[in-house]
Amino acid sequence: MSKDVFVFVESKEGVIRKVSLELLSKGKEIAGHLASRLHAVVIGYQINDIAESLKVYSDSVITVDNELLKEYSWDTYTAVFAELIKRYNPYMILGPSTVTGKDFFPRLAARFRSPMVSDAIGVDFDDNTVKIKKPLFGGKILSWVVCRSDSMIFVTFRPNSFSIEAGDLNGAIVEEHIEVTRDPRLNIVSVEKTISKKVDLQEADFIICGGRGVNGPENFQILEEIADLMNGRVGASRSVVDSKWRDYDDQIGKSGKTVSPKIYMGCGVSGALHHIMGMDTSKVIVAINKDPNAPIFQYADYGVVDDMFDLLPILKNELQMVKEEV
Amino acid sequence: MNILVFIKQVADTEARIIISSDNKTLEIENKYVINFFDEFAIEEAIRIKEKIKDSRITICTYGPARSIEGLRTAIAMGADRAFLIDSTNYESDDPLIVAEILAAFAKKEGFDCILCGRQAIDDENANIGAMAAEFLNIPHVNCITRLDVLENGKVRVESEIEGGKKVLDITLPVLLTTQKGLNEPRVPFITGVMKAMKTEIITIDPASLDVPKETLDKNASKTIIFSYEAPPQRLPVKIVEGVTSGEKAKALIKALRDDVKVI
Numbered sequence: 001m002s003k004d005v006f007v008f009v010e011s012k013e014g015v016i017r018k019v020s021l022e023l024l025s026k027g028k029e030i031a032g033h034l035a036s037r038l039h040a041v042v043i044g045y046q047i048n049d050i051a052e053s054l055k056v057y058s059d060s061v062i063t064v065d066n067e068l069l070k071e072y073s074w075d076t077y078t079a080v081f082a083e084l085i086k087r088y089n090p091y092m093i094l095g096p097s098t099v100t101g102k103d104f105f106p107r108l109a110a111r112f113r114s115p116m117v118s119d120a121i122g123v124d125f126d127d128n129t130v131k132i133k134k135p136l137f138g139g140k141i142l143s144w145v146v147c148r149s150d151s152m153i154f155v156t157f158r159p160n161s162f163s164i165e166a167g168d169l170n171g172a173i174v175e176e177h178i179e180v181t182r183d184p185r186l187n188i189v190s191v192e193k194t195i196s197k198k199v200d201l202q203e204a205d206f207i208i209c210g211g212r213g214v215n216g217p218e219n220f221q222i223l224e225e226i227a228d229l230m231n232g233r234v235g236a237s238r239s240v241v242d243s244k245w246r247d248y249d250d251q252i253g254k255s256g257k258t259v260s261p262k263i264y265m266g267c268g269v270s271g272a273l274h275h276i277m278g279m280d281t282s283k284v285i286v287a288i289n290k291d292p293n294a295p296i297f298q299y300a301d302y303g304v305v306d307d308m309f310d311l312l313p314i315l316k317n318e319l320q321m322v323k324e325e326v
Numbered sequence: 327m328n329i330l331v332f333i334k335q336v337a338d339t340e341a342r343i344i345i346s347s348d349n350k351t352l353e354i355e356n357k358y359v360i361n362f363f364d365e366f367a368i369e370e371a372i373r374i375k376e377k378i379k380d381s382r383i384t385i386c387t388y389g390p391a392r393s394i395e396g397l398r399t400a401i402a403m404g405a406d407r408a409f410l411i412d413s414t415n416y417e418s419d420d421p422l423i424v425a426e427i428l429a430a431f432a433k434k435e436g437f438d439c440i441l442c443g444r445q446a447i448d449d450e451n452a453n454i455g456a457m458a459a460e461f462l463n464i465p466h467v468n469c470i471t472r473l474d475v476l477e478n479g480k481v482r483v484e485s486e487i488e489g490g491k492k493v494l495d496i497t498l499p500v501l502l503t504t505q506k507g508l509n510e511p512r513v514p515f516i517t518g519v520m521k522a523m524k525t526e527i528i529t530i531d532p533a534s535l536d537v538p539k540e541t542l543d544k545n546a547s548k549t550i551i552f553s554y555e556a557p558p559q560r561l562p563v564k565i566v567e568g569v570t571s572g573e574k575a576k577a578l579i580k581a582l583r584d585d586v587k588v589i
């Protein structure tokens with residue numbers, strides 16, 4: 001086994017996902033510690049442009065380009081990735097803790113009977129031992145996991161765990177040819193993508209989250225406007241989703257998604273524990289609530305005690321002005 | 327339809343968790359519940375049985391003796407039988423090992439469909455489903471939001487994908503992971519609870535299953551939790567000053583731009 005590092009690069013409509021660049025930045029640091037090479041692994045169809053733009057981020061860009069790999073499916077992706085692992089014998093295989101990463105990384109780990117650490121948020125080194133930081137119990141506890149060095153290891157990381165560093169490498173593109181076959185037991189009936197133009201909730205840098213206090217689905221308009229202005233996304237608390245004001249896709253919390261944006265802004269969110277579990281790794285938490293006793297203020301960096309319907313339109317104009325200054 | 331449901335007893339969201347002074351172990355308050363996402367798996371199994379009379383629901387958990395409580399709840403909801411694979415003398419944190427033991431149980435019992443929650447809310451791994459499917463060499467679909475049993479030995483499932491939905495027809499046997507939105511888990515009736523009290527929960531030793539000897543070794547896991555720590559504490563909240571909404575909005579923007587520099 002080499003000490004090389006693989007990063008699975010996920011893209012969406014031809015654009016590399018931010019989380020993949022975060023992992024390549026961290027991967028470079030890990031490969032540096034292990035005195036090994038970093039490989040960006042791109043699987044898909046017509047991926048030349050993606051591969052080209054990855055050269056600066058890795059020592060080599062491994063591509064498998066095949067029409068059958070255009071849409072992600074665990075059967076094809078697991079098989080192709082497994083074959084690449086056999087050819088290159090890497091030590092660490094990094095991927096995103098996204099719907100896709102969560103879907104096929106466990107299958108890969110089981111196929112190789114190799115350990116897997118999921119939903120991690122950090123990496124550290126103890127001499128030559130890699131330590132991985134992973135939250136447990138909805139973020140109430142952080143654990144540091146070490147893996148025995150004689151085994152290959154799979155790790156998935158949450159989006160927004162690492163910053164993206166400017167690329168200064170010059171990796172060569174290596175095209176690998178692997179035969180792709182679909183699993184005949186799976187038949188796709190339909191694929192429906194709803195909000196593909198917007199950034200995914202888990203990758204968003206800015207999230208404005210509406211709670212019970214938004215008082216109805218029609219009132220989310222101002223939150224949408226601010227989210228669009230900030231290139232972010234609107235999130236929702238559980239009660240909002242349960243009332244069918246917003247889709248489940250927007251739900252933040254224990255029973256929904258875990259997010260760590262740069263700015264989380266809760267509007268009319270009371271701050272129940274199961275919601276806090278989904279957002280308390282955000283960099284800056286802003287709470288806007290007219291009730292000064294709302295529990296969310298205990299978890300926030302900044303609190304605004306005000307009626308959101310008075311505050312948000314003004315806030316939107318102010319944010320607009322900041323944007324124009326830049 | 328022969329349905330297996332994998333469940334896990336997990337610490338309740340509200341349970342107090344204390345890190346030992348050497349940072350090596352956790353002390354968890356004795357408040358355990360069925361994993362939130364597993365409830366949807368149990369409920370879906372019961373709904374299949376309500377439609378297809380000739381069905382049997384078997385619940386299985388790999389865990390310590392206290393997990394029997396969760397198995398009884400599942401019986402009370404409407405499952406037929408329940409097995410506890412007792413983890414007392416074995417490694418139970420490494421998902422690779424848990425999945426291999428559950429897969430061995432499934433192989434022994436036989437099944438058409440396995441249901442389990444998309445992830446456990448304690449370790450938050452989301453691994454067991456896909457790993458067990460891999461060990462069993464069957465297809466899996468994660469995060470299903472709709473399930474229909476078709477007549478030709480297939481199921482039609484709708485699942486969440488990145489920013490959308492996907493509908494698949496899959497040949498049985500299959501493993502499906504469940505989440506919110508699939509159904510509304512029922513609260514057991516008193517008659518169900520009484521039935522559950524009388525039902526024998528069968529305890530089995532993992533060593534009786536067909537798993538490699540190494541898997542059951544005390545040091546089988548290749549991952550070790552080196553230490554635990556509490557998450558960093560935030561500073562106390564700064565309430566933004568101002569009388570009017572305009573003043574507050576300006577003060578908030580100023581703080582975000584000049585103090586923490588995030589805009």
